[in-house]
Amino acid sequence: MAQPANRPVFAPWLDPDQKPLIQFRNVTKRFGEFVAIDDVTLDIFRREFFALLGPSGCGKTTLMRMLGGFETPTEGKILLDGVDQAPIPPNKRETNMMFQSYALFPHLTVWDNIAFGLKRSAMPKEKIPARVEEMLRLTRLEKFAKRKPHQISGGQRQRVALARSLAKAPKLLLLDEPLGALDKKLRQETQFELMDIQEKTGTTFVIVTHDQEEAMTVASRVAVMDHGKMIQVDTPGRIYETPNSVYVADFIGDVNIVEGRATRKGDDKYAIAWAEGQPEIIASSTERIDQGTKVFFAIRPEKVAIARERPEGRANVIEGKVSDIAYLGNISTYKVEVAGGRMIKAQVANERRIARRDITWDDPVFLSFTDTAGVLLLH
Amino acid sequence: MNLRRLFLIATPYAWLLFFFLIPFGIVFKIALSDYAISIPPYTPTLDLSQGWAGIREFLDGLDFENFTFLASDALYIKAYLSSLKIAAISTAITLLVAYPIAYGMAQAPDEWRPTLMMLVILPFWTSFLIRIYAWIGILSGEGFLNQFLMWTGITSQPLTILNTNTAVYIGIVYAYLPFMILPIYAALEKLDISLIEAAEDLGCTRIQAFWLVTFPLSRPGVIAGCFLVFIPALGEFVIPSILGGNETLMIGKTLYDEFFANRDWPVASAVAVVLLLLLIVPIILFQRNEQKQREAGL
Numbered sequence: 001m002a003q004p005a006n007r008p009v010f011a012p013w014l015d016p017d018q019k020p021l022i023q024f025r026n027v028t029k030r031f032g033e034f035v036a037i038d039d040v041t042l043d044i045f046r047r048e049f050f051a052l053l054g055p056s057g058c059g060k061t062t063l064m065r066m067l068g069g070f071e072t073p074t075e076g077k078i079l080l081d082g083v084d085q086a087p088i089p090p091n092k093r094e095t096n097m098m099f100q101s102y103a104l105f106p107h108l109t110v111w112d113n114i115a116f117g118l119k120r121s122a123m124p125k126e127k128i129p130a131r132v133e134e135m136l137r138l139t140r141l142e143k144f145a146k147r148k149p150h151q152i153s154g155g156q157r158q159r160v161a162l163a164r165s166l167a168k169a170p171k172l173l174l175l176d177e178p179l180g181a182l183d184k185k186l187r188q189e190t191q192f193e194l195m196d197i198q199e200k201t202g203t204t205f206v207i208v209t210h211d212q213e214e215a216m217t218v219a220s221r222v223a224v225m226d227h228g229k230m231i232q233v234d235t236p237g238r239i240y241e242t243p244n245s246v247y248v249a250d251f252i253g254d255v256n257i258v259e260g261r262a263t264r265k266g267d268d269k270y271a272i273a274w275a276e277g278q279p280e281i282i283a284s285s286t287e288r289i290d291q292g293t294k295v296f297f298a299i300r301p302e303k304v305a306i307a308r309e310r311p312e313g314r315a316n317v318i319e320g321k322v323s324d325i326a327y328l329g330n331i332s333t334y335k336v337e338v339a340g341g342r343m344i345k346a347q348v349a350n351e352r353r354i355a356r357r358d359i360t361w362d363d364p365v366f367l368s369f370t371d372t373a374g375v376l377l378l379h
Numbered sequence: 380m381n382l383r384r385l386f387l388i389a390t391p392y393a394w395l396l397f398f399f400l401i402p403f404g405i406v407f408k409i410a411l412s413d414y415a416i417s418i419p420p421y422t423p424t425l426d427l428s429q430g431w432a433g434i435r436e437f438l439d440g441l442d443f444e445n446f447t448f449l450a451s452d453a454l455y456i457k458a459y460l461s462s463l464k465i466a467a468i469s470t471a472i473t474l475l476v477a478y479p480i481a482y483g484m485a486q487a488p489d490e491w492r493p494t495l496m497m498l499v500i501l502p503f504w505t506s507f508l509i510r511i512y513a514w515i516g517i518l519s520g521e522g523f524l525n526q527f528l529m530w531t532g533i534t535s536q537p538l539t540i541l542n543t544n545t546a547v548y549i550g551i552v553y554a555y556l557p558f559m560i561l562p563i564y565a566a567l568e569k570l571d572i573s574l575i576e577a578a579e580d581l582g583c584t585r586i587q588a589f590w591l592v593t594f595p596l597s598r599p600g601v602i603a604g605c606f607l608v609f610i611p612a613l614g615e616f617v618i619p620s621i622l623g624g625n626e627t628l629m630i631g632k633t634l635y636d637e638f639f640a641n642r643d644w645p646v647a648s649a650v651a652v653v654l655l656l657l658l659i660v661p662i663i664l665f666q667r668n669e670q671k672q673r674e675a676g677l
Contacts, residue, residue: 070576090579103577107595116591120582168581 010220011235012045019082021046021172021204022067027076029062029228036062037073038228049198049205051219053212055251059228060208064174067206068097080172091120096170100177102161104149110160111136111145117168135163138197155186162194166201175207179214191217212252216240224248240300246377249298254333256304256344258297262289262376270376272297275339282315285376299374301347306334307366308359315371320344322363327354334359336367403655410648411441421645445649454633455650459657461628465544465619466612469551473608474601476552477559481600482593484560485567496564499557511550511621518546518622542624550618555611559604566600567593599672606665610658630654 012018020043029037036059044050052060065071066078069090078085080094096117104113114135118128136142139159144152149160158178165173178194179187195218198205209215215222216236223233224247232244243249246257258281260274270289271280274297281297289295310317320336323343327350334346346367350357359365415422423440426433449455484495502510517523518541525537540546570593578588616631623629630650637647 068576068580090576091582091584093580095580097577097580099573099577101571101573103571103573105574105577105592116578117581120587164581 010047012048013043013221018045020044021048021081022206023077023079023082024063025077025079027063027066027073027078029059029066029071030074035228037066039076040228040230042223042230042233044204044206046204047202049195049207049218049220051215051222052206052208052225053215053222053251054210054225056210058225060210060225061176062228063225064097064176064206064208067172068095068174069093094171095174096165096168096172097174098161098165098176098178100180102149102157102181104157104160104164106149108148109145110141110147110149110152113149113160114164114167116164121168131167135167138166138200139163154181155190158182158190162197166197166203169201170203172204172206175205177208177210179209179211187214188217194218216252224251226251242375243298243377245379246296246298249375249377254301254345254347256299256301258299258342258344260295260297262291262293262295264289264291269371270295272376275342278318278339279316281318281374282371283374283376284372287376287378289376289378293378296377296379297374298377299369301333301345302331303369303373304344304346305368306336306346306348306359307368308363310366311368314368316369318344318367320365320367322359322361322365325359325361332357334365336365338367406648407652408441409644410445410652411443412645413440413442413444414643414645419644420642445645446653448646449649449653455630458628458630458633459653462613462615462630463657465547465551465627465629466609466615469548469555469612470605470609472548473552473555473559474605477556477604478563478601480556481560481563481567484564485570492568499560499564502557507554508617511554511618514546514550514553514622515541518549541622542627544623544627546622546624547619547627547629550622551608551612551615554618555608558607562603562607563597563600566597570596599668602665602668606661606668610661610665613658614654 022042022044024040024042027037027040028035038059040063052063054060062071066073067080067085069085069088072086085093105116108116111132114132115128118131123131132145133142136145139162141156141159141163144156144160149157152160158181162178165175175194179190182190191214194205198218207215207218216239219236221233222236222239224231224239226247232239232248234242239248240252243252249255250257258272258274260272260281262270262272263280265271265282268284268286270283270285272283272295273280283297305311305314318338320338322334323337324335326333326335329350331347331349334348336344336346338344344367409421412421412423414420423437425437429436480499484492484499487495515522519525520537520539520541522541524540525534528534529537540549574592574596575588578592579585583591614631615629616635619627619629619632620635623632634647634650634654637643637650641647
């Protein structure tokens with residue numbers, strides 16, 4: 001993710017002088033016995049596009065609803081611009097929310113839906129039409145201003161919901177699975193549109209999603225959640241390349257996990273004994289790992305090369321037999337059976353036409369990867 | 380295939396023809412006839428044995444005399460107006476009582492709703508007549524209500540409620556409450572809670588959210604409920620005759636008296652025909668509302 005030299009990298013979370021817009025301080029939320037949010041501490045900065053990612057029931061929606069004022073924390077504090085939000089009701093907060101169901105008012109036209117919040121605000125009456133027109137232009141809805149929500153398509157409804165929640169120029173916009181109801185193609189287009197609008201308006205976005213691809217595409221930072229806990233909060237690149245746990249590695253994208261015992265070999269090199277009679281996997285880790293500790297070696301399939309001949313000069317080479325091939329058009333995933341019946345996936349771009357593929361089922365093959373291709377995880 | 384379709388379409392029309400149109404035709408014919416001391420108590424009657432001349436004589440005997448009589452006698456006009464007033468006021472009171480109940484039901488936890496629904500429908504299990512009679516025991520001078528009021532010391536003298544218009548209002552509101560609650564509840568129940576949250580999120584207080592979102596979205600239910608109460612209340616006979624007094628003037632009671640006390644079938648029929656015409660207006664309005672709703676896809 002190289003950025004042009006003249007464009008500063010947007011990373012306020014690395015700058016200790018930056019004041020966060022939102023601060024979660026040891027926030028816990030219980031519903032009876034059930035702990036929905038478990039001691040979360042988190043900073044979100046101005047202009048960030050922050051994604052809360054996790055399986056359903058992980059607490060991401062609860063976290064967002066607490067920001068909107070629809071739930072209050074059982075313990076801990078949520079600060080917006082340094083102000084404790086607990087006593088402020090939803091209608092007084094400087095946040096707006098885009099609901100998963102869009103929650104458009106069916107009895108009002110698109111125009112009136114967008115104007116709804118403005119009419120409740122301190123904005124002078126004569127300025128409202130101009131603001132509504134501006135929102136209609138931003139979301140390319142000018143033609144549909146007079147229609148009712150049931151007279152427009154799903155994608156248009158989604159844009160009305162976005163326009164309505166942005167109209168009051170909130171400090172923070174909350175998006176609850178905003179693209180969940182759209183089909184795949186429209187979803188991908190809309191993702192870029194969302195990023196575009198976020199950049200144009202300079203609003204801080206917090207998005208809740210269970211779709212890891214969506215989170216990776218739109219977000220400046222992603223928080224991976226599980227059972228009410230923050231597992232990892234980082235940029236999409238770092239979440240993918242250096243997950244901090246097997247859970248994150250497994251949740252984001254495809255991954256091979258090999259369990260073994262680590263032995264220190266030089267500065268940050270470790271050898272992992274993973275199967276009897278097999279050469280140890282050489283991997284690097286900046287973290288110090290004690291002798292003989294149980295570790296998980298995680299490597300992405302696209303970082304594993306596959307060949308019919310034993311490759312020269314690679315740090316790790318493992319022999320195996322092709323068990324399955326998944327052809328996806330642009331790429332192929334080879335499932336290779338290695339010692340002990342373990343399966344390791346290797347992903348290869350299909351540079352050649354399918355008829356000229358030289359590896360097929362049951363072929364003996366060599367899998368290889370460098371010593372920095374994977375990561376060592378302790379849990 | 381075609382025959383089957385014809386049969387399906389013909390059935391409701393045949394039903395309407397035999398059980399509405401023909402009886403209405405008979406009533407209308409009686410309304411055009413004159414009073415006579417005979418059996419049946421009106422004239423002319425159709426005598427087909429005299430052939431063509433009989434039919435001509437029969438048609439000559441029909442006129443709109445009874446309708447002009449209704450228009451000229453202040454009693455009937457007063458009775459119609461009084462019925463309209465009582466029906467309108469009762470409908471308004473029923474709405475005021477029913478809306479909070481329906482709202483509460485729609486807000487109640489899911490597991491409570493069937494029970495609450497049951498409680499609303501439960502009174503139907505007892506005869507309508509008995510339930511209205513029971514109100515005599517509550518509203519009379521020595522009734523439960525007065526006993527309670529005097530026991531608590533709110534009044535020292537028993538209030539006269541029975542045999543007044545107040546008793547009629549109480550009776551109508553009580554009897555028709557479920558017809559108002561159910562359509563409003565149906566409208567409120569399918570209301571998406573996130574709409575209210577969205578309204579609050581956009582700066583509404585709870586009360587504003589109610590008036591700007593909840594109430595407009597429940598309007599079809601409110602309109603349906605109002606018609607379901609107003610239409611039968613307009614022609615109500617049982618409640619005014621059991622709970623009402625001398626001052627209570629309602630067209631249903633006038634109609635009854637005309638038929639059974641005066642035995643003047645032609646005038647009674649004319650009263651009934653006019654009442655039906657009065658009811659047709661709100662019914663058409665009601666159906667147009669329903670249709671608009673369907674078109675709006677609500």
